[in-house]
Amino acid sequence: MSTTPAEAEIKTDRKLPVLVREADHPRSKLAVFDQRRPLQLDCGVALSPFQVAYQTYGTLNDDRSNAVLVCHALTGDQHVANVHPVTGKGGWWDIMIGPGRPIDTDRYFVVCSNVVGGCMGSSGPSSTNPLTSEPYGLDFPVITIKDMVRAQTMLLDHLGIDSLFAVVGGSMGGMQVLEWCASYPERVFSALPIATAPRHSAQNIAFHEVGRQAVMADPEWRNGRYFVEGTSPRRGLSVARMGAHITYLSDTALHRKFGRRFQDRDNPTFSFDADFEVESYLRYQGSTFVERFDANSYLYLTRAMDYFDLAGDHGGVLANAFRGTRTRFCVISFTSDWLFPSAESRAVVHALNAGGARVSFAEIESDKGHDAFLLDEPELFAIVRGFLDAAGRARGIVV
Amino acid sequence: MSTTPAEAEIKTDRKLPVLVREADHPRSKLAVFDQRRPLQLDCGVALSPFQVAYQTYGTLNDDRSNAVLVCHALTGDQHVANVHPVTGKGGWWDIMIGPGRPIDTDRYFVVCSNVVGGCMGSSGPSSTNPLTSEPYGLDFPVITIKDMVRAQTMLLDHLGIDSLFAVVGGSMGGMQVLEWCASYPERVFSALPIATAPRHSAQNIAFHEVGRQAVMADPEWRNGRYFVEGTSPRRGLSVARMGAHITYLSDTALHRKFGRRFQDRDNPTFSFDADFEVESYLRYQGSTFVERFDANSYLYLTRAMDYFDLAGDHGGVLANAFRGTRTRFCVISFTSDWLFPSAESRAVVHALNAGGARVSFAEIESDKGHDAFLLDEPELFAIVRGFLDAAGRARGIVV
Incomplete structure (x- = not known):
C-alpha cells in the first residue's frame, strides 16, 4: 500500500x-x-x-x-x-x-x-x-x-x-x-x-425516514444551514432519537425496565407531562443526544444505511x-x-x-x-x- | 334509563x-x-x-x-x-x-x-x-x-x-x-x-410519547392554541402519523408492498428526496392525515390509550x-x-x-x-x- x-x-x-x-x-x-x-x-x-x-x-x-x-x-x-x-x-x-x-x-x-x-x-x-x-x-x-x-x-x-x-x-x-x-x-x-x-429492510428505511422528517420539520434546521444561521434543530433531532431509541430495545426490555410505572407518584397527573417513567427516559435520551450529535450527520448516516x-x-x-x-x-x-x-x-x-x-x-x-x-x-x-x-x-x- | x-x-x-x-x-x-x-x-x-x-x-x-x-x-x-x-x-x-x-x-x-x-x-x-x-x-x-x-x-x-x-x-x-x-x-x-x-404496554406508551413530542415540538402548535393564533402544527402531526403508521403494519407487509424499490427509477438519487417507495408512501400518509385530524385530539386520544x-x-x-x-x-x-x-x-x-x-x-x-x-x-x-x-x-x- x-x-x-x-x-x-x-x-x-x-x-x-x-x-x-x-x-x-x-x-x-x-x-x-x-x-x-x-x-x-x-x-x-x-x-x-x-x-x-x-x-x-x-x-x-x-x-x-x-x-x-x-x-x-x-x-x-x-x-x-x-x-x-x-x-x-x-x-x-x-x-x-x-x-x-x-x-x-x-x-x-x-x-x-x-x-x-x-x-x-x-x-x-x-x-x-x-x-x-x-x-x-x-x-x-x-x-x-x-x-x-x-x-x-x-x-x-x-x-x-x-x-x-x-x-x-x-x-x-x-x-x-x-x-x-x-x-x-x-x-x-x-x-x-x-x-x-x-x-x-423496508421497515428500517421507514423508521429512518420518520427520523429524518422529524429533523427536517424543525424550522431551526433551515434546510441544513443551521450553523450559518445560528439556529439548532434540537427538538427535531431529539424526536428522531426518541423514536429510534425504541427500536434499539425490545418490548420485553422496556417492560422490565419501566413497565407502566408512574414517575414519583402512584396516580396519573391527567396531563401531558412525562407521567410514565418510560416517557421521562425517552425525553432524556433525546435531550442528551442533541448535545453530542449533529443533525445533518444524522440525515447522512441514516441515508447511507438505507442505501446499503x-x-x-x-x-x-x-x-x-x-x-x-x-x-x-x-x-x-x-x-x-x-x-x-x-x-x-x-x-x-x-x-x-x-x-x-x-x-x-x-x-x-x-x-x-x-x-x-x-x-x-x-x-x-x-x-x-x-x-x-x-x-x-x-x-x-x-x- | x-x-x-x-x-x-x-x-x-x-x-x-x-x-x-x-x-x-x-x-x-x-x-x-x-x-x-x-x-x-x-x-x-x-x-x-x-x-x-x-x-x-x-x-x-x-x-x-x-x-x-x-x-x-x-x-x-x-x-x-x-x-x-x-x-x-x-x-x-x-x-x-x-x-x-x-x-x-x-x-x-x-x-x-x-x-x-x-x-x-x-x-x-x-x-x-x-x-x-x-x-x-x-x-x-x-x-x-x-x-x-x-x-x-x-x-x-x-x-x-x-x-x-x-x-x-x-x-x-x-x-x-x-x-x-x-x-x-x-x-x-x-x-x-x-x-x-x-x-x-411500555413500548406502546413510548411510541405514543414520540408522536406527542413531534406535535409539541412544532412551533406552530403554540402550546395547543393554534386555532386562536391562526397557525397549524401540520409538520409535527405528520411526523407523528408517519411513525405511528409503521407500527400499524408488519415488517412483512411493508416488505411485500414496497421492498427496497426506488420511486420511478432504478438507482438512488443520492439525495434526501423520497427515494424509496416506502418513503413516499409514508409522507403521503402523514400529509393526508393532517387534512382530517386535529393535533390536540391526537394528544388527548393517545393519552387516553396510555392510561388504559x-x-x-x-x-x-x-x-x-x-x-x-x-x-x-x-x-x-x-x-x-x-x-x-x-x-x-x-x-x-x-x-x-x-x-x-x-x-x-x-x-x-x-x-x-x-x-x-x-x-x-x-x-x-x-x-x-x-x-x-x-x-x-x-x-x-x-x-
Missing part, C-alpha cells in the same frame, strides 16, 4: 460542529488527505480535501499483522475504549476492548475511526466546504457504507497496515464489516459482523458478494433484535455457505433487543474471545 | 376544528347534553355542556334488542359505514358493516359515535370552551377510555337503548369494548374486542374486571400484530376463563400487522358473522 500525504496527529477543532465546544474538544488523531488524494464516492463526487479522525489502542506488532478495525454504529464514534471527550462517559465498547478484554489490547492493535459523514472529526456535513468557507450542510455529498469503508482503507494505508487481522462491528458497523469483506477480501483475515444485515444492499450491488445474489473469500467469519445475532433480526444474519451465513466460506454463526439468547451488542452479554464476550483466539493462532499472532 | 335533555339532529358546525371547512362539514346526528347533565370524568372534572356526534345504520327493532355499538380506533370516527364527509372515501369499516355484511344492517341497528376528545363533532379540545368562547386547546380536561364509554352510555340513554346486543371494536375501539364489559356488564349481551389489549389499564383499575387482577359477567365474548387477534400482540388478547381470555365466562378466542393467521382488522380478512368476517349469528339466536333476534 502506498503511503499518503498527511499531516497526522493535529487537532480537529476546525472541522467540528459548533455543538462541541472547543474547550471540550476530542483530541483524536487525524489523517488528512489533500487534493492529490480525494475520496472517490459512490455518488460520483471526488471529495477533497477530507480527513479521518481516529483512535488507536495497543501496539502494532513488527509484522503489522495484529490490527483490528472496529467499525462504529450510527450514533457511535471513534471513542470506542476511552472516556468520551464530550459526554465524559466511558467508551461505547470499553466492556469489549481493553487489556484482557475479549478484543485484547495487550495482543491486538485496535483502530477505530469516525465514519465519513460523521460529526466527531472526520469530514462530514458540519465540515468546512473549501469552496464557501462555510459548513457544507446539504452541499456535502451523500455517502454510502462503501464510501465509509473506502475512507477506512485510506486511513489504513496511511498507517501502513496492509491487512487487518480482524474487522469487527455491530449494526451500521456490521454493515461496514460486510462491505469490507465484499470489496477488500484480501485485506481481511477474519470478520465479525454483529447484529446487522446485508441490506436495510450488498446483494443489489452484486447482481442481486448475495453469495456473489463473498465468492472465493478466504476470510474467516463469525456472524452474531440476538434473539430479541427486531431491528436486525436473526433472519438477516442467517441470510449472510447462507450466502457464505454457498461459497464454501469458513463461517460460524451464533444466535445469542437475549431479551435486550438490538442494543444487546453494546451491553454486558457474557455469551457475546465468550464468542468474540474464542473466535479471535482461534483466528489469532491461525494467523500466528497468538501462541 | 332516563331520557336526556337534548337537541338532537342539529348540525355540528360550531364545534369542529377549523381544519374541516364548513362547506365540507359532516352532517352527523348530535346528542347535546346541557349543564343539567354533565359528563363526569375520571380526572374529576364535570364536563358541561358536551355533545356526542354519531351515525346510525339499520333499524332499531320494537324490542330495542338489536343495537350494535361500534367503537372506533385512535384516528377513526363515527363514519364507519358511510362516505366520509371530509375525505370522500368509504366508511372505515364498510367492508364489515352494511346489508348482508358480517355486521348486517338488515338485522342490527348499528350505532357509531365519535369518542369524547375526538375532532369529528363530539366534544374535544377543538370544541368551544364556554368560559372563554375560544377553542379549549389544552384547557380541555384529559380524558380516559372509561370517559369515552361513559359518554357512550349517555348517548344510548338518549336513544332509549338499555341493552346492547353487541359492542364491537378494534385497537382503541377494543379497549372501549373491554371497558364496557367491565363497567356496564348488564348492558352488554355480547362483545367482540379485536386486536386490542387490557392495558397499553383494566387490571390496574381492579386491584391489579384482570379477572376482577369481569367477575360474574354473563356477556358472551369473542376475542380476536392477528399473528403479525406486534402493536397489540396475541399475548395481550390471551391475557383477556385467561381472565375471562378464570371467571367462567363464555368466551371464544380466534388468533387469525395474517401477515398484515395491526391494521389487519380493518382489511379484507375473510377469516375475520366469517368469525364475526358466525359469532353474531349464534348470539343473535340466543338473544331471539335472529331466527
